[in-house]
Amino acid sequence: MPSVEEVKMQVAASVDQAGRAVVTIRGAGDQLDEALSRLRLTAIGSAHPSIVDAISRLEQARSRLDEAQTLALSAVDAADAYRAIA
Numbered sequence: 001m002p003s004v005e006e007v008k009m010q011v012a013a014s015v016d017q018a019g020r021a022v023v024t025i026r027g028a029g030d031q032l033d034e035a036l037s038r039l040r041l042t043a044i045g046s047a048h049p050s051i052v053d054a055i056s057r058l059e060q061a062r063s064r065l066d067e068a069q070t071l072a073l074s075a076v077d078a079a080d081a082y083r084a085i086a
Contacts, residue, residue, distance in 0.1 A: 015079050025069045032062045
């Protein structure tokens, strides 16, 4: 059975790894924002269903990244709260 300090170290390592994942998610979000901007500029004046669908799907992807980031940050907060009481 691991000691309290070993558990805290493992939780800290998980928190650090989740933090790095959040940074990666932010980077992916920035790239999607750039892709969306470029696509919107390119599609000005076009109402073709394919381009409207592409924009919609990129917006959904961006929204889900935001959700993933929020969930990951909440998990970090919960793990930090556990470390504080353990």
